[in-house]
Amino acid sequence: MNTMRTLTHDEWKAEATKRFGTKVLAWRFVCPCCKHVASVADWQKVGAKEGAIAFSCVGRWTEKPRKAFEEGGPGPCNYTGGGLFNLNPVKVTGGPGGDHHVFEFAD
Secondary structure (H helix, E strand, O other): OOOOOEEEEEHHHHHHHHHHHHOOOOOOEEEEOOOEEEEEEHHHHOOOOOOOOEEOHHHHHHOOOOOOOOOOOOOOOOOOOOOOOOOOOOEOOOOOOOEEEEEEEEE
């Protein structure tokens, strides 16, 4: 089970840059529901809006995602952090638009 951690927006960006470099499209996140790893570029490829990146699984914009809480197996799934269950384990504070709960960075 994931535990919540809190970072400022600047801390979050610094950690992403340290892990993946300055090219934001290469930043990768793991869905807390299905464990699918996707990069910012992956969300862009499927036409997801910017606010969906690291907030909802990239599977929400694919033709046949698995159901987040009803099916097992590999992702991507249709999970969203805006639903009844918010499993997003990272709270980012002080960024544009206020605080956000997002996916953890991928290893």
